[in-house]
Amino acid sequence: MYSKSVQKPLFLGGILLLLGLMIIGAPLAATAQEPSGAQSAQATVSSAFTYQGYLSDGSGAVNGSCDFTFSLYDALSGGTQIGATLNASSVSVNNGDFSVDLDFGSGVFTGDARYLEISVDCGGGASALSPRQALNAVPYALGLRPGATIEGTNAVLTGIATGTTSNNRGLVGEVTSTSGSGQGVRGETASSNSQSIGVYGLATSVSAAGTGVKGQNNGTSGYGVWGQGGSGATGVLGQTGSGSNYGVWAYNSGSGVALRAESQSGSIIEGWDLDDAVTPKFVVSNSGQVTANGGLIVSGGSGDSVSLTGSGNVLTVASSGSNSVGVYGSSSSSSGRGVFGEATASTGSTSGVRGVTNSNSNGATGVYGLATSASATGTGVKGQNNGTSGYGVWGQGGSGATGVLGQTNSASRYGVWAYNSGSGAALRIDGVGNLIEAWDISPVNRRFYVSNAGDVRADGSFSSPAADFAEMLPANDNAVEAGDVLAIGPDGQLTRSSEAFQRTVAGVYSTQPGFVGGDSEDLSGKIPLAVVGVVPVKASAENGAIQPGDMLVASSTPGYAMRGGNTPPNGSVIGKALSGLGNGLGEIKMLVVLQ
The missing domain is CATH 2.60.40.10 (Immunoglobulins)
Incomplete structure (x- = not known):
């Protein structure tokens, strides 16, 4: 002493x-001195x-x-x-x-x-x-005393708390001043060794979830732990050799952000591979651009796994492997989405999701959607537009490229299916060249096309369940209906025939024309007049029973045809019967032949 x-x-x-x-x-002293007399290990100095x-x-x-x-x-x-x-x-x-x-x-x-x-x-x-x-x-x-320096070759100051309660501390440093940048505990090292440490916290238990160093801030601002590094140094380094835990774990039990990273001019976040520390594998730039060399895999349950917002490209992922994936999104929810992109701006040509490929190889894909179920009616890529205009899916190709390609190997399905559950058109085609072209894959030949002027060319024939050609012409008789014999009225418009052997007959009101001429956007007041082909026609047996092959003319019953006999007047024949009528009124098949 x-x-x-x-x-x-x-x-x-x-x-x-x-x-x-x-x-x-x-x-x-470097060695401890035994106190004289019996001392309790739990005794404390008053x-x-x-x-x-x-x-x-x-x-x-x-x-x-x-x-x-x-x-x-x-x-x-x-x-x-x-x-x-x-x-x-x-x-x-x-x-x-x-x-x-x-x-x-x-x-x-x-x-x-x-x-x-x-x-x-x-x-x-x-x-x-x-x-x-x-x-x-x-x-x-x-x-x-405050400001004192304690020097030694080993542990120069050791604080040990032997209590078992949760608030025991071996050493406590406290700054009571309410202003200034004071430090409760400050550790410094002047060693040039790369392993030297200013403050070192060690939790020695191998079973409990202890903490080596804990920083806590009870204020409304500030930081629990602040690590600051000079030029070339790291502010906070978190390291673990565990295969299931983390070098740094950011956790927020409230509704705020768990991890916030700020950078004056460099990358905000970088991820490095220790075995290949040449270039970072994952980078978030100062402008918010994300670059991932190995792709991005996101797995979520019922909510959004990753939500990114920004004024530019909020996520850019680069993949260079032969079968690697730039972005991979996975959701286990029955109504979830693996990848969901949303552009919230109300102006500009924005894109919720945009896929780009720079590959020169055939088959390279900017956006690739795959529905793996072999039994469900899934969709590889679905585009939906909730607005009053615009497009659910827009495919755009440059010179020599195709905007949208639909392909299937099915014998009963379709490469492209256009479907509209409303009253509008299912498929609309705009272009300065041919509007539609149909090609045979083997051999490669164009078999069908619709020109920009609306001309239709086909190498084969046209088949239809209808069997007549009709012209859309104006009518002045609101009572006319399909199957009526029609005549030309004094005003040049169609009306029902009204007398036997009427020479102003023009044909029959077509029930289901296979071809329609004179069609336009405005069809009000017009009806289809069958001028060529086979049509149903209203018939009367008032001039005798009708036999197949009989010439048909207008009857005295308005809108009905009858047997014309062997020498009907010129201009009165509308066609030849293809089926018979024994008596009364009925409907028969007729081949339209005006003479």
Whole structure:
């Protein structure tokens, strides 16, 4: 033990006091010293200390019982009292020597200067000593004052908390100032070794989920842990050798962001492979662009796995492997989406999802959708537009390229299926060249096309369940209907025939024409007049039973045909019967032959 005794003569009111202050401290050493006597491993040191002194008056050393009063100040004179005033009554003084235990409480001796003011009463009245007594530390205790430097070759300062409660701390550093950039605990290293550490926290348990270093901030702003590195250094390094845990784990139990990364001009986030540390495998640039050399795999349940927003390209993924994937999205939800792209801007030619390929090989695909189920009616790529205009899917090809290619190997399905559940057109085709072309794959020959002028060319024939050609012509009779015999009225419009052997007959109202001429956008007031082919016609047996092959003319029954006989008048024949009618009125098949 090291000790130091300070004696100082003090005079007040005719009383001479010689006080000795003994402060006992333990030296810092490389090896621990066993304390004398039996000590409990769980015992803690209180904030009390022993004060010893020598008291004499004009006649010599004092003997008897005296009352002492002790007060602590932060200045030699004046200043502010620290802690409470302590009273020591009936203190035994033997040959001038006395000893008292003083306890001003915790938080009093924080390294700042302290001065002890003493008042004594040995029966003649209390007398205050002046000046106050400075309390000084023994040399090794100086190493614990604020700003002190503790040096050693190994663990120069060790704090051990043996308690079992959750709030035990081996060492606690605290900055009580409410302003300034102070640090509760600060660790520094001047070593040039790459493994040197300023602050090192170690959780030694191999079973509990302990924490080596924990930073906590109870304020409304600021940081729990702040790691700062100079030029070429890293602010915070998280490292693990585990195959199932993480070098750095960002966790937020609230509704805020778990991880926020900021960069003045460099990449915001970079991911590196330790075995191939040549270039980063994953980069988020300062402008928000994401580059992933190995592709992006996102797996989600019922919600969105990844949500990216931005004013430019918010996600760019590059893949260079032979079978690698730039972006891979997976969702286990029955109504989920593996990849969902949304452009929220209300103006501009934005794209929710855009796929681009720079490959020069045939089969390269900007966007590839695959429905793997062999039994369900799935969709590889689906485009949907909820607006009042625009397109669900837009395929655009440059010079020599195709905008949309639909392909199937099925014998019963279709390369492209156009479907409209509303009343609009299922397929619309715009172009400055041919509007439609149909090609035979083997041999490669164009078999059918529709020109920009609307001309239709086909190498083969045209088949239809209908068997006549009709012209759309205006009619002035609202009562006409399919199968009626039609005549040309005085105004040049079609009307029902009204007399036998009428020479102004023009044909029959077509029931289902195979070809229609004179069609236009405005069909109001027009009806299809069958001029060539086979049509159903209303017939009457008023001129005798009709036999197949009979020439047919208008009858006296409006809109009905009848047998014309062997010499019908010129201009009255509308066709030849293909089926018969024995009596009355009915409907038969007729070959349209105007003569």
